[in-house]
Structures are given as C-alpha cells and as structure tokens.
Amino acid sequence: MTTAQMWEQDPYLENLKESDSETYFDYLNSLVSDLDSARVLISYKFTPQQILEAVAKKHPVLRVGILQHTNCPNELVAWAIKEATEETISALTSSPLSISGDDFATIWAKCDIAQRVALTSRLDCPTDLLMDTWNSDFSEDSLFENNREIAFTNIAGNPNIPKKLIVELMKYPLDSLLDGQLTIGQLLIQNSGVSDETKALLALRGVEKRVVEAEIDVQRLIYRWPSNHVYEARNIQQKYRDLFSSMAHPESILDTRENLTEKKYDAKTVLQYWITDSNKRIYKCLWPDLAENPQVNFFYSGSSWEGDHAYIGIVGDLDLTDEEFKNKIHGTEAWITSSNTLSFDEVVEEISGRGFVDILESEPTEEILISAAISERANDGLFSITDKGKQYIHDAGNDWFDDDITFVAEAKPDPSQKVWSKLDTNRQKAIFNVIQSALDDKSEENYKFAEYLGALLALNPSISQEVRLQLEKAPSDLTKKALHV
Amino acid sequence: MAKDELLALAQRIHGLMGQLAEDEELYYDDIASELGGEDELQMALLATAIVEGLIEPTEALIPILQEIEENLKGIVKA
Numbered sequence A: 001m002t003t004a005q006m007w008e009q010d011p012y013l014e015n016l017k018e019s020d021s022e023t024y025f026d027y028l029n030s031l032v033s034d035l036d037s038a039r040v041l042i043s044y045k046f047t048p049q050q051i052l053e054a055v056a057k058k059h060p061v062l063r064v065g066i067l068q069h070t071n072c073p074n075e076l077v078a079w080a081i082k083e084a085t086e087e088t089i090s091a092l093t094s095s096p097l098s099i100s101g102d103d104f105a106t107i108w109a110k111c112d113i114a115q116r117v118a119l120t121s122r123l124d125c126p127t128d129l130l131m132d133t134w135n136s137d138f139s140e141d142s143l144f145e146n147n148r149e150i151a152f153t154n155i156a157g158n159p160n161i162p163k164k165l166i167v168e169l170m171k172y173p174l175d176s177l178l179d180g181q182l183t184i185g186q187l188l189i190q191n192s193g194v195s196d197e198t199k200a201l202l203a204l205r206g207v208e209k210r211v212v213e214a215e216i217d218v219q220r221l222i223y224r225w226p227s228n229h230v231y232e233a234r235n236i237q238q239k240y241r242d243l244f245s246s247m248a249h250p251e252s253i254l255d256t257r258e259n260l261t262e263k264k265y266d267a268k269t270v271l272q273y274w275i276t277d278s279n280k281r282i283y284k285c286l287w288p289d290l291a292e293n294p295q296v297n298f299f300y301s302g303s304s305w306e307g308d309h310a311y312i313g314i315v316g317d318l319d320l321t322d323e324e325f326k327n328k329i330h331g332t333e334a335w336i337t338s339s340n341t342l343s344f345d346e347v348v349e350e351i352s353g354r355g356f357v358d359i360l361e362s363e364p365t366e367e368i369l370i371s372a373a374i375s376e377r378a379n380d381g382l383f384s385i386t387d388k389g390k391q392y393i394h395d396a397g398n399d400w401f402d403d404d405i406t407f408v409a410e411a412k413p414d415p416s417q418k419v420w421s422k423l424d425t426n427r428q429k430a431i432f433n434v435i436q437s438a439l440d441d442k443s444e445e446n447y448k449f450a451e452y453l454g455a456l457l458a459l460n461p462s463i464s465q466e467v468r469l470q471l472e473k474a475p476s477d478l479t480k481k482a483l484h485v
Numbered sequence B: 001m002a003k004d005e006l007l008a009l010a011q012r013i014h015g016l017m018g019q020l021a022e023d024e025e026l027y028y029d030d031i032a033s034e035l036g037g038e039d040e041l042q043m044a045l046l047a048t049a050i051v052e053g054l055i056e057p058t059e060a061l062i063p064i065l066q067e068i069e070e071n072l073k074g075i076v077k078a
Helices: A003-008 A011-019 A021-030 A035-043 A049-058 A060-066 A074-083 A086-093 A101-109 A113-119 A127-134 A147-156 A163-169 A184-189 A196-204 A218-223 A226-232 A238-246 A267-276 A281-286 A288-292 A344-354 A356-360 A366-377 A387-400 A425-439 A447-459 A465-473 A477-483 B003-022 B028-035 B038-051 B061-077
Strands: A296-302 A309-314 A336-338 A383-385 A405-411 B055-057
Touching (some): A003 A218, A011 A021, A011 A226, A011 A238, A021 A049, A035 A226, A049 A060, A101 A113, A113 A147, A163 A184, A184 A196, A218 A267, A267 A425, A267 A447, A281 A288, A288 A405, A344 A366, A344 A387, A344 A405, A356 B028, A366 A383, A366 B038, A425 A465, A447 A465, A447 A477, B003 B028, B003 B061, B038 B061
Antiparallel strands (some): A296 A405
C-alpha cells in the first residue's frame, strides 16, 4: 500500500462500513442535507455512488465537484455534456470517469480551441481527435496562452497518439522541455502507445525515462476523512461522535467533550493526525504547562522566507531545530502572544546576527547604520553607550527590522483545549501510551515527532513520578536528555 | 585631550562625512571603500554617535578618530 493509499482511506469510516453497513449509510446520509457536510462527502474518494446521487439531487451547486469523483453517477456525465458550459466542460476534462468516443465527439463539437487542447490531456481521448488538435489553427496563441505547446505535451504523452504524430514529434529537438518538467523525448519514451522499436531509437538518441512523482499531501488526505467532520460540525448527532470515539478516533483523546475509549489508540494514525490537525490540539495541550519551567522559552519568528511561526527553545544544549521534530506552529494563534517589539538586547542580537556589512549592503537608514557601528564596537573598550544611545538603538532597530525577526513569546492555555496538567489521569495515560508506542518502534515514520512529544512531557514540571520513570526507560536520547535539563 | 576637544574632533569628522554624502553624493559603502574598509566606516560613524550623545568615548578612541579625520580630509581634497 502506498502512502497515499494508506491515508486517503478513513480507517474509522471504513471499519464501520465493514462492521455495520446500515449505520455507515445512516451516517453518510445524515451528512447529505447540510452543504458543508455534503462537500466533505464529495471530497472523500470512497463515498459510494448512491450517496453522491443524493448530494447531486440536493445540491445542484455541487454537481460539477461530483464530476471529479471516481464514483460519479453516469447520469451526471450526460447532464454535464448537455449543459456544455465552460464549467462543466472543464469538469469533464479533469474527471476520472471514462468518456465514450461518441460523448467525446459531442463535447468536442461544443468546445473552443483551448478546451479541445485541454481534452487531449485525457488518456481516453480518441486518436482522430488528437490528430484534429494537431492540425488546429494556433495562430491566436500568445505569450499568455500557448495552446500549441500544451497540445504538444498532451499528444506526446497520450497513449492514443497517432503513429504519424510520433514521427512528426521526433523531428523536434527531443530535449525541448514542454510542460516544465518533461521533454518531448521523455514524454514519448514513457508513452505506452509508442512502440518498443521507437523507444529503443529514442534511447539511442540519449533519451532516458524520468518519472515525475506527485507529492502526497497527507494533511489534505486526512482532512477529508468524513469521520473527522463529526467532531468539527457540532450540529451532527452526538451518537455519531460517540460511535467514532468508541472506535478510538484520535479526536477523542484530547477533546474532553468526547468519551475516551479503553481500546488501544493506533499510535501511527494518532501521531499523523496530531501533525496534520489544524486545531493544533496537541501543542495547545503540551506547550502552556512548559511556561512553569524556567529552562523553556517561547519565541515567535516573523519571516517572509520561512513563514511566521512560534517555537520553543530550551536553555542549554537540547537542540529541537531538526524539522522532523515539528517544533513549529505556523501562522498566528490567539493563545500564543508576543510583544512584537524588540528590546534593546534583542535589537543588538539582530544586528549581531546580520553583521555590519550585511546591513551596509541593504540600503540602510543612517540610524540603523550608526546603531550597527555602536553595537559592533561596544565591547572594544572605546566607549560606553549612554541611555540616550540605548534608546536610539532600540528605536532604530524596531524601525528597521521588519522581516526575519524573533520575539520572545508566551503560550497560554487555550479555552478550546485542556492543558496536560488539567487532564484526568486516563487521558494523560492515553496520550503517553501513543507517544510510548511510537517510541518503541524506531521505524515509525514520525518517530522524531514522538521523541519531541516525549521531550515536551519530560520538560513539563507537572508530570507524575510514574510518567517520569517511564520516560527514563524510553528508547530516546532526546527524551532522556530533556528529563535532565 | 579635553572632553570639548574630543567633541570638536567628532564634530569635524561628522561634518566631513556630511560633505562627502551631500556634496560628493557618496553612499556609505562608497565612503567605506574610500576610507579603506568597513572598520574605518564604523569609526567614522562613532564620531556622529559622540556628537549626538549616544556614546561616552574613552581616550582610546582619540588616535583612531584623528586618523579617520586625516583620511577624510584627503578624500574631500581629492
């Protein structure tokens, strides 16, 4: 099973389908009426056709979206062809459903040149239409609309490519980059409609296969699980939340409104869920208690390069900068606050971090350059800085530094999430068991995130002696080190 | 050197810097090149900091500033 396949299936909903088909359909049907809930249904790859039919009937506005679903009812394809608006043609072009030759011809007749070219990207586009596209008039092309190049790309990669066009395409430089990723040669050599003899010829001319791997957006896949929606849309009946909670859905561990189950939570799923959780519950749960530990500092970094983000820093040599620890919360969060003003010492630190030369080369104001000269020479014994000088440097720095700056921040408990120290023992145990299970499996994809969470617990002054002892035994150097900060 | 003499030296450097910037239309990086480097530019800027009362200089700064003044005079003359 690929990573995409693993995360695109909602394990809780699919388990329900296996164990209790009637309740499964009841739940899905309960989502049909509300527009937002219906959107969840059409974005989930495994929603059955009969549910999609109900959504299409109830929400005409979602029909175009349903055309992108593999279980789209055939009647909707017929409807889209009949409508033949720009929107329905575009939806048909990218629809995963196969389209018959006759339907293609009907759509084709209603398309403009750009839409016809787009249709050739479909792998079931008939050979004669590929030929027609090749012979189209591209004289209206411009710098902003290069239909000819798009047609070349689509035809070169299409298994129904006419033999004649293979010969034509091979007259062009094979290393011409077409779609920004693959060359004419690479598109042809990877095309199943091109003969082995031609591929051998392409190889002789130096063409090599190059697979462009699509990036898997795990967060988006998990976000689409219909079982999550029951916790987000609070108007859905509580019995469904109870149902998924009893199946050890990750949301039921941290959200104290939900029932914790005695079943074992799947560490792999829960960890991935916590990473992708837009509510940042695990951070809201584990960070605020750390304010009681004098060795822990919170920072907020404003950066157009990395994106604005908050993180924790530990006094000493406990290094949490590895990206895989996920010691970052991107964007602004109401529960994380910072003064957004640099102190005198922070301005001096920013100047020192960039250096005088860097500032000199960035079209500085006179004030920041003088401030940089003073702060760079402050330890040479040539002068002392007056109070007026400190204020001058403070003001100059706050005027000048508007990017890539870090402020001291505070993390306070968020009303939507109880912090660890306020959770009951059972929930604390459930969280700890997830972390411990992940730490026991070094092959776990998110092992480092588990280590990070273990370290957060180790730094939490409110943990029990029992948890402390178990963390001592955990197979993680980071966690052990954190216990002795 | 008395405190007021040091201030006068700093003011002269500050004036020469202003002359280079306004009359000669030199940017700070040009002045750094003319003076011999970023270290020298930093020292010249410290003269402005003295004039503005941002720093309290020690005697160790005097010979450095005197040398900067001579360099600046040479650049202005040229």
